[in-house]
């Protein structure tokens with residue numbers, strides 16, 4: 277409907293009250309927020325726990341043991357794990373038969389939709405960055421860790437390195453040059469498990485996405 | 496366009512005000528939301544600076560609106576997202592139907608979108624044999640009840656748990672239960688099956704970024720992510736004013752939006768979509784469309800004062816803080832957008848002929864303007880629309896507001912004309928007020944709606960002019976007597 281397009285743009289261009297002047301924006305109120313590395317970890321943990329996520333502080337040496345303990349404690353029977361990402365490779369290299377079966381998202385969703393939707397208990401992903409101010413994980417899903425991986429299984433384990441923490445979302449966008457680098461198909465901020473308050477303001481978790489979000493911070 | 500005939504406005508208000516259930520449900524919910532918003536802004540100084548920033552971002556986007564829309568279109572197209580333009584809701588419905596038909600779609604799953612409510616998309620698709628199912632829990636409940644949302648952020652806020660439990664029991668066979676977890680889990684199961692089968696996903700858009708060609712969606716449930724990822728086709732629909740210039744503009748807007756709306760420092764998901772599934776990717780839709788809808792927005796855009804209406808980021812804070820909304824709820828207004836934002840927006844969408852009662856349904860207490868994260872001067876716009884609804888004289892005589900003057904009535908016009916004339920001419924004024932004082936006994940006890948809940952004002956025994964004159968005379972007399980006695984001494 278290029279007719280509609282031209283009509284709408286025409287009306288916008290020939291404003292009755294004349295052209296508008298664009299004001300400038302002072303971003304200092306968002307750009308001046310800064311915390312020390314320690315404070316960032318504390319703030320991140322406090323914020324994301326306040327929205328019902330579970331956080332474990334681990335080290336580069338013991339994170340895998342913690343993950344193993346957690347998946348066993350949760351009684352999972354299978355776990356979706358990336359194939360290429362370092363996190364996935366580390367898990368695959370040091371897993372045992374007694375632990376939940378490792379699964380791969382290695383085919384288009386249409387090929388195994390029913391199974392993905394009801395047969396997978398949990399998934400592990402890495403993250404691209406995280407935000408201290410709001411307790412958010414930043415994910416750029418890709419072929420190795422597709423979009424539904426962090427959404428459909430009931431439990432999402434996210435592995436975060438402490439040095440990936442930024443102060444604010446604004447800082448992530450600007451310091452990583454998102455606008456100039458070009459955006460991926462899908463970029464995500466995840467802050468807590470899926471939730472709703474649509475029934476009389478009462479919080480309930482896991483309404484459409486994961487019921488549990490478990491974050492391992494590797495220090 | 497969805498609305499109830501305007502004659503029903505007052506009866507609906509009456510009904511709502513006398514419905515204790517509605518009063519209780521809204522009071523409780525709005526009190527909670529106001530407290531949460533307050534707690535989310537611990538520093539007033541920061542809040543005010545954030546509001547300045549957000550207002551400047553939205554104003555900048557509006558100042559460059561035509562260029563930004565073209566840039567958005569160019570970037571989206573280059574990234575493989577197809578852009579469509581619609582002058583009104585009907586055109587937008589047709590565009591969406593055509594896309595659905597091209598894919599032989601029978602089942603559509605929807606994420607929350609007020610613009611799709613505005614154009615009554617579900618109804619239109621149903622008429623053409625396509626089943627559109629809402630997947631946001633609140634919207635799902637409202638759809639089960641065959642109702643419309645009563646709040647733009649929390650669609651089912653007018654219902655309490657018992658009412659929802661009964662509804663789900665009746666329509667979907669769940670057990671009657673006050674356990675919100677159970678009800679939510681049941682809804683999850685019912686909707687998951689539909690997500691798996693859906694041919695098309697329809698969503699709204701919170702911000703459309705021109706710089707990068709990115710559609711941003713704000714949500715807590717994950718149904719928005721499912722809607723935009725699982726079905727092979729995703730259609731996003733939005734008003735033309737939702738565009739922002741740069742990606743960095745989104746950060747402060749998001750922060751203000753979620754805090755103003757529900758007091759959350761951020762929602763669970765912020766979903767940014769910039770292209771359909773790329774080669775090698777294993778999920779996501781093969782086709783993504785964006786439908787840009789005007790529906791009166793470009794008309795609002797013409798006017799320097801009314802333009803501010805288009806800054807809105809649909810946070811709902813104005814309704815949460817509105818003493819009228821809190822008492823009558825969202826349905827009594829009778830239009831898609833209730834509360835203060837509805838009162839300044841709906842008259843442009845449906846015309847003042849229909850919506851003439853909306854701008855008056857306000858106490859002008861100013862709460863809405865005080866909490867609005869983008870500093871829309873809502874009370875000022877309400878006054879402007881009140882003037883427009885009775886306009887007919889020189890004021891705003893090049894106004895483009897649809898249906899202006901439709902509330903004008905001859906008696907009232909004559910009275911005010913007389914009033915103006917009297918105040919311009921001293922002689923007339925004195926005769927008029929003098930006559931009013933003499934005949935004050937004839938003043939009726941009932942003066943229209945004013946005296947429904949107030950007593951009629953009584954005129955004083957003498958006019959202010961008469962009183963002042965009498966006082967001056969008395970003073971002069973005293974002075975004279977003083978002089979006299981001084982002289983004698």
Ligand code: SF4
Nearest residue numbers: 807808810811813867
């Ligand atoms: S008018 Fe302001 S307060 Fe109301 S919904 Fe829009 S942005 Fe929020």
